[in-house]
Amino acid sequence: MSESVVSVRDLVIDFHTEGDTVRAVDGLSFDLAAGRALGIVGESGSGKSATALSLLGLHRGGNADVTGSIDVLGTDVLAASNEQVRQLRGNRIAMVFQDPLSALDPFFKVGDQIVEAYRAHNKVDRRAARKRAIEVLDRVGIPDAARRVDAYPHEFSGGMRQRALIAMALALSPEVLVADEPTTALDVTVQAQILDLIHDLRAETGMALILVTHDLAVAAGNVDDVLVMQRGKAVEHGPAADVLGAPSAVYTRELVAAVPRLEQPRESKVVGGEPLVRVDDVHQVFTVGSFLNRTKVHAVEGVTLDVLRGEALGIVGESGSGKTTLARMIVRLLRPTSGRIRFDGRDLADDRALREVRRELQMVFQDPVSSLNPRRTIGESIADPLRVQGEDASRQRVRELLALVGLDPDRIDRYPHEFSGGQRQRIGIARAIGLRPRLLVCDEPVSALDVSTQAQIIRLLASLRSEFDLTLIFVAHDLAVVRQVSDRVAVMSKGAVVELGETDALYDNPTHPYTKSLLAAVPVLDPELARQRRLERGLLTP
Amino acid sequence: MLGYAVRRVSGAVAVLLIMSAVVYVLFFLMPANPAQLVCGIKACTPDRLALISHSLGLDEPLYLQYWHFLVGLFAGRDYSTGPSIVHCAAPCLGYSFQYTEPVLQIIGERLPVSGSLVIGAAILWLSLGIGIGVLSALRRGRWLDHVVNAIVLGGLAVPIFITGLMALMIVCVWLQWMPFPTWVPFDEDPVLWAQNLVLPWIVLALTTMPVYVRMSRAGMLETLAEDHIRTARAYGLPERQVIGRHALRGALSPLITLAALDIAGILTSSVLTETVFGLPGLGQMTVQAVRNVDLPVVVGLVLLIGFVIVVCNTIADLLYAAVDKRVSVQ
Numbered sequence: 001m002s003e004s005v006v007s008v009r010d011l012v013i014d015f016h017t018e019g020d021t022v023r024a025v026d027g028l029s030f031d032l033a034a035g036r037a038l039g040i041v042g043e044s045g046s047g048k049s050a051t052a053l054s055l056l057g058l059h060r061g062g063n064a065d066v067t068g069s070i071d072v073l074g075t076d077v078l079a080a081s082n083e084q085v086r087q088l089r090g091n092r093i094a095m096v097f098q099d100p101l102s103a104l105d106p107f108f109k110v111g112d113q114i115v116e117a118y119r120a121h122n123k124v125d126r127r128a129a130r131k132r133a134i135e136v137l138d139r140v141g142i143p144d145a146a147r148r149v150d151a152y153p154h155e156f157s158g159g160m161r162q163r164a165l166i167a168m169a170l171a172l173s174p175e176v177l178v179a180d181e182p183t184t185a186l187d188v189t190v191q192a193q194i195l196d197l198i199h200d201l202r203a204e205t206g207m208a209l210i211l212v213t214h215d216l217a218v219a220a221g222n223v224d225d226v227l228v229m230q231r232g233k234a235v236e237h238g239p240a241a242d243v244l245g246a247p248s249a250v251y252t253r254e255l256v257a258a259v260p261r262l263e264q265p266r267e268s269k270v271v272g273g274e275p276l277v278r279v280d281d282v283h284q285v286f287t288v289g290s291f292l293n294r295t296k297v298h299a300v301e302g303v304t305l306d307v308l309r310g311e312a313l314g315i316v317g318e319s320g321s322g323k324t325t326l327a328r329m330i331v332r333l334l335r336p337t338s339g340r341i342r343f344d345g346r347d348l349a350d351d352r353a354l355r356e357v358r359r360e361l362q363m364v365f366q367d368p369v370s371s372l373n374p375r376r377t378i379g380e381s382i383a384d385p386l387r388v389q390g391e392d393a394s395r396q397r398v399r400e401l402l403a404l405v406g407l408d409p410d411r412i413d414r415y416p417h418e419f420s421g422g423q424r425q426r427i428g429i430a431r432a433i434g435l436r437p438r439l440l441v442c443d444e445p446v447s448a449l450d451v452s453t454q455a456q457i458i459r460l461l462a463s464l465r466s467e468f469d470l471t472l473i474f475v476a477h478d479l480a481v482v483r484q485v486s487d488r489v490a491v492m493s494k495g496a497v498v499e500l501g502e503t504d505a506l507y508d509n510p511t512h513p514y515t516k517s518l519l520a521a522v523p524v525l526d527p528e529l530a531r532q533r534r535l536e537r538g539l540l541t542p
Numbered sequence: 543m544l545g546y547a548v549r550r551v552s553g554a555v556a557v558l559l560i561m562s563a564v565v566y567v568l569f570f571l572m573p574a575n576p577a578q579l580v581c582g583i584k585a586c587t588p589d590r591l592a593l594i595s596h597s598l599g600l601d602e603p604l605y606l607q608y609w610h611f612l613v614g615l616f617a618g619r620d621y622s623t624g625p626s627i628v629h630c631a632a633p634c635l636g637y638s639f640q641y642t643e644p645v646l647q648i649i650g651e652r653l654p655v656s657g658s659l660v661i662g663a664a665i666l667w668l669s670l671g672i673g674i675g676v677l678s679a680l681r682r683g684r685w686l687d688h689v690v691n692a693i694v695l696g697g698l699a700v701p702i703f704i705t706g707l708m709a710l711m712i713v714c715v716w717l718q719w720m721p722f723p724t725w726v727p728f729d730e731d732p733v734l735w736a737q738n739l740v741l742p743w744i745v746l747a748l749t750t751m752p753v754y755v756r757m758s759r760a761g762m763l764e765t766l767a768e769d770h771i772r773t774a775r776a777y778g779l780p781e782r783q784v785i786g787r788h789a790l791r792g793a794l795s796p797l798i799t800l801a802a803l804d805i806a807g808i809l810t811s812s813v814l815t816e817t818v819f820g821l822p823g824l825g826q827m828t829v830q831a832v833r834n835v836d837l838p839v840v841v842g843l844v845l846l847i848g849f850v851i852v853v854c855n856t857i858a859d860l861l862y863a864a865v866d867k868r869v870s871v872q
Contacts, residue, residue: 056776082781090777097776102769106868107791116787117777152867168777 005176005208006032006055006093010068013050013059013232024050026232027068034175037202037209039219039240042229043255043450044421049098051229052180052212056095057085073175091121094169098181100161104153110161111137111149114168121172136167140197159190166197173205180212187318187477192521192537195222199534214450216259217523220244221530228252241527258455260480262522265504275306276439276471277330282339284325284495299325301495302339307439312465312472314486314503316479316518322495324366327441327475331361343439359389362432366444368424372416378402379412382431389435401430405460422453426460433464440465441473446481458485479522483507491515546863554856561848562615566608569841576600576837580639597622598639611636635845636838645842649824655725656823659746659816660809662739666747668801671754672794678755679762679793680785690755697752706745706818713741723819742819746812750804754797761793768792795865802858803851810847 013025025047032038042048053059057077059066070077073092075084097103104113114133115126122129130149138145140163153161162182169177179198183191199222202209213219219226219240226243228236228251236249247253284300300322307313307330317323328334330341332348343361346353365371372381379398386393399409405426416424425445432440442461446454458481465472474485482489482503489506491499491514499512510516520537524530577595578586595601598621599610610619614634621628621637628644630637635645678690714722723738765771766789774784808815813825824843831839863869 058772058776086778086780088778089775095773095776097769097773099769103773105770105774105788105792107788107795107866116779116783117774120777120779120783154868165773172777 004031007071014065037223039223046229047232093176094174096179140167189521258451262480273309276309277307314482314489317492321492359435362437364442405430635842662743663746667751671751675755675758694752765792802854806851806854
């Protein structure tokens with residue numbers, strides 16, 4: 001065992017908010033040896049991010065109390081002076097953050113930000129620093145780095161911004177890289193690229209890695225050891241293959257069991273019904289910009305598909321593929337620019353026909369936080385659509401709906417902020433099924449939730465589906481989740497459906513190259529298989 | 543960026559043209575007959591009234607009047623004042639028969655007064671307001687922050703004619719540090735100019751400042767909580783660089799628009815300050831012109847005010863786009 005570069009003992013982090021103290025980390029200890037990779041996994045609120053930030057002393061000046069001991073490369077982070085910590089940051093232990101869209105200063109050029117960080121630790125002139133910036137941007141795969149060094153962050157895509165941040169770290173050649181959910185905000189193919197990049201850089205430079213993630217599969221393919229956190233404590237710590245392959249702690253077992261499996265076939269219902277929804281050559285064109293400077297964005301370009309009565313149709317695609325736009329057109333929240341959508345034989349472009357079937361088309365939205373009015377009780381929010389449609393909107397009815405989605409009916413007069421993310425999504429579902437719709441369109445209903453909560457919501461949707469004979473459209477970016485839910489799957493890319501087929505057939509034998517690349521990018525739980533996949537990806541994209 | 547600038551400027555020109563037309567129509571719709579006002583009541587014979595109507599151009603149809611007005615704006619025009627003919631050079635905003643002077647000339651005499659007032663005050667309130675606001679954000683929750691908050695609230699609550707009169711009473715009457723301020727043009731005596739303006743500057747700055755303290759404090763706190771500040775710290779940038787470069791820029795750029803509007807507003811309509819300190823500026827003049835129903839002057843002033851506001855706004859937009867590159871994209 002080589003010497004440790006990071007050594008944490010009895011770490012306790014308390015956050016003080018008005019008159020209230022929350023213990024985020026509760027007696028955590030671990031070591032990281034030089035050149036090794038440690039995955040810290042856990043659900044939201046487990047204290048994994050707070051731990052990551054404490055390694056760089058980033059709680060200084062905030063409202064957190066940090067006790068215990070943190071030793072990073074011989075520096076006692078908790079006792080060191082501000083200047084000592086400053087010299088450590090970036091230079092010897094660097095950090096990559098979750099949201100690449102906000103991690104860079106929008107007012108400054110990407111290259112200048114790298115130059116600034118580089119010069120904070122190296123006595124060099126601007127020109128030398130700029131040369132270094134171009135060099136590292138080129139290394140992390142920014143095309144035409146010599147020119148893009150002068151780009152502003154908003155001119156970069158999310159993946160490129162994450163690369164730029166990695167470049168900032170790389171420029172300083174730190175011994176330890178702390179990556180806090182580095183790919184959570186990214187598409188699955190981009191996620192694979194970023195993780196592969198970090199992997200390659202580690203092989204080149206020998207830097208150690210602490211990878212904080214909620215996604216066990218992401219950890220599986222990228223770390224040597226895994227530390228599982230729950231409520232601020234380590235519940236299991238060991239080699240990745242052991243912890244993920246044969247978990248000993250109950251919590252880890254539950255967590256591993258909840259992870260949706262891409263390779264797991266599901267018992268698809270045999271669907272041979274007639275079409276309930278017929279989408280016929282539908283287009284959606286958005287016009288953006290001011291009246292002097294208009295550009296047209298083709299969000300959906302000529303989609304034709306049928307949704308069969310009683311089936312669950314999955315729609316997968318990366319951001320910008322048009323999947324949400326298509327979903328919104330099907331429930332007629334958006335009027336198609338051209339093309340026709342018929343629901344049960346009625347043309348939705350006809351307002352009278354729409355009024356008749358409106359109640360039968362309901363939608364569950366992605367963000368359970370912002371899709372509920374914070375100033376209305378959940379009972380009111382659920383009753384609103386019932387009242388509008390002249391249905392029974394009594395408290396008794398709302399209580400029934402709450403019970404149906406697994407919530408305590410006595411909480412009818414509470415406000416949304418008093419509920420967790422998963423509970424809020426249940427409220428959204430209660431609101432949607434109150435009108436007994438025949439078609440329920442769910443737009444990324446579980447992407448904001450932890451895996452264990454995801455599994456609960458998916459089970460709830462499945463039981464509601466059989467109970468009410470619902471037809472389901474399930475829009476998501478997560479291919480494994482879609483496989484669990486859907487009978488048939490449509491793969492969307494750049495506004496078009498590139499492949500549509502029965503779920504198992506499509507997952508096991510994809511025909512379209514885009515579907516193949518998507519499936520190859522999905523992280524898997526088995527470290528050995530992950531290694532193999534990485535090699536295959538390397539061959540796909542030289 | 544250049545395309546954005548061209549778009550903003552051409553937009554501004556269009557706004558000014560539309561505004562001049564609207565003002566002109568409003569002027570026309572007013573119940574008062576300007577010719578009657580010039581003519582007076584006692585000595586006014588119908589012949590004389592018709593003559594004045596003609597010399598004012600009021601016997602022409604509206605569109606022709608507006609056309610002459612526009613031509614005058616770009617090429618100048620002649621006015622006959624009974625016996626003699628007065629030439630009003632471009633840009634001619636009209637001719638006041640009450641002052642017997644072209645409107646532009648009247649405005650030109652008052653503009654330096656208001657300009658001196660607003661520029662000095664703006665320098666004071668911007669530097670003080672932003673400085674105190676930022677400092678208060680960095681010392682959030684400490685005593686300095688609380689004191690600043692209390693003062694800001696007080697500043698917002700007390701109107702300028704109270705602060706102004708109190709300042710005059712204390713400085714000029716009780717302490718007798720200086721005589722009551724009067725207007726001395728800059729080119730006559732710069733020292734006296736500044737001496738006489740110190741009090742108005744301070745009072746105007748004190749009443750305008752609280753909003754800037756508030757906004758820069760809130761902006762600073764908001765920016766300091768942003769992810770990219772955490773990034774800057776995580777890469778070991780010295781704290782003065784984190785604050786001075788990254789936090790300040792994000793926190794202060796929204797103040798550009800506010801400052802532009804405040805400067806335009808105070809330049810053209812700080813009638814209270816001007817009255818309290820006896821400064822013959824544009825604000826006072828506006829009140830007088832409205833009271834005397836001196837319509838050419840009113841129209842000219844409205845146009846000027848619009849012009850100043852549009853210009854300040856355009857400058858602010860361009861500055862903002864230069865500071866924040868995302869703006870010109872959207």
